[in-house]
Amino acid sequence: MKRVVILGSTGSIGTQALEVCRWRGYRVVGLAAGRNLDRLAAQIQEFNPQIVSAHPELLPELRARFPRVTFTDQAEEVAAHPADVVVSAIPGLAGLAPTRAAARQGVRLALANKESMVAAGPLLWAEVEAAGGEILPVDSEHSALFQSLVGERLEDVHELILTASGGPFREGPEDLSRVTPEMALAHPRWNMGPKVTIDSATLMNKGLEVLEAVQLFRVPLERVRVLIHPQAYVHSLVRFVDGQLKAQLGPTDMRLPIQYALTYPERAPNPLAALPLEARLEFYPPDTTRFPALELAYAAGRMGGLAPTVLNAADEVAVEAFLAGRIPFTRIPEIISRVLEDTPREPVTWESVYRADRWARERAKECI
Secondary structure, three states: OOEEEEEOOOOHHHHHHHHHHHHHOOEEEEEEOOOOHHHHHHHHHHHOOOEEEOOHHHHHHHHHHOOOOEEEOOHHHHHOOOOOEEEEOOOOHHHHHHHHHHHOOOOEEEEOOHHHHHHHHHHHHHHHHHHOOEEEEOOHHHHHHHHHHOOOOHHHEEEEEEEEOOOOOOOOOOOHHHOOHHHHOOOOOOOOOHHHHHHHHHOHHHHHHHHHHHHHHOOOHHHEEEEEOOOOOEEEEEEEOOOOEEEEEOOOOOHHHHHHHHHOOOOOOOOOOOOOOOOOOOOEOOOOOOOOHHHHHHHHHHHOOOHHHHHHHHHHHHHHHHHOOOOOOOHHHHHHHHHHHOOOOOOOOHHHHHHHHHHHHHHHHHHO
């Protein structure tokens, strides 16, 4: 029986990963969560994991209710627990340390934490390869690229194309300066956490996915492109040097790429297999004038070094300020741009990544 650890078990990806474990009958041996006591307690009751991490304030009650479970406030300890697959779904750069801990175990890393690959892709790959492990993407777009590339030679790939739904402001309003958090959180296709939803509205989420694709598939930045696809049914396309295209299609349900990351190379049946095909499919380029965040991600990719780390950190701070009503929607990319201009020039190491992250957050707060 396959042993699975879920990092970020009470979040959207984590809860869906647990549903896939129900489908497949996998043994969930570890859970890492935060402050959601009720949801975490229900998960412990159902799956009976061996080790669980949570916020320190929850630990006394959890230990009293589940005396046979080992509890800790360090997600890294859960990530390092013996397992066959670790699902990395703790959002933001907070997920980097436990993702690294999992990578060092030589296991399959089902990666849903794009920030880890954006900020520390080469460092993470070095840990995985030294330990004899592997990385399989969970994000629907990157899972689709991975599936399209199976059996193909990377030198035959002309470009990777990521699709984006366009977010809530694809068709308006033209003036985005009066956008409220409530408007930005009303995504037409996806039910996600607030940070990712706002990033989808600015197209920064797609920019981060571009940078993730560069690191995951080890291709030059200029070979990764974005197209707007409102139906969100075609998750990505691969164009080969002979002009032919391969596309991966599927319903907008994250349980499908999660299951693929857990079962690969097997394709397992599931309750979603009979969902209908979309009848109408549209594709067109993104409007980077209205949504400059996407261009900022490409700029960070061209700068290289610590720039992707700085971009991610500044974006987290700017989005938080927008959600709190402290800045207008249009200032999110402005703040990111100002911080990106001052990116420290240092070699990329584990220490410099965390140092640049701290610096960028403080600099973004100054800009606010």
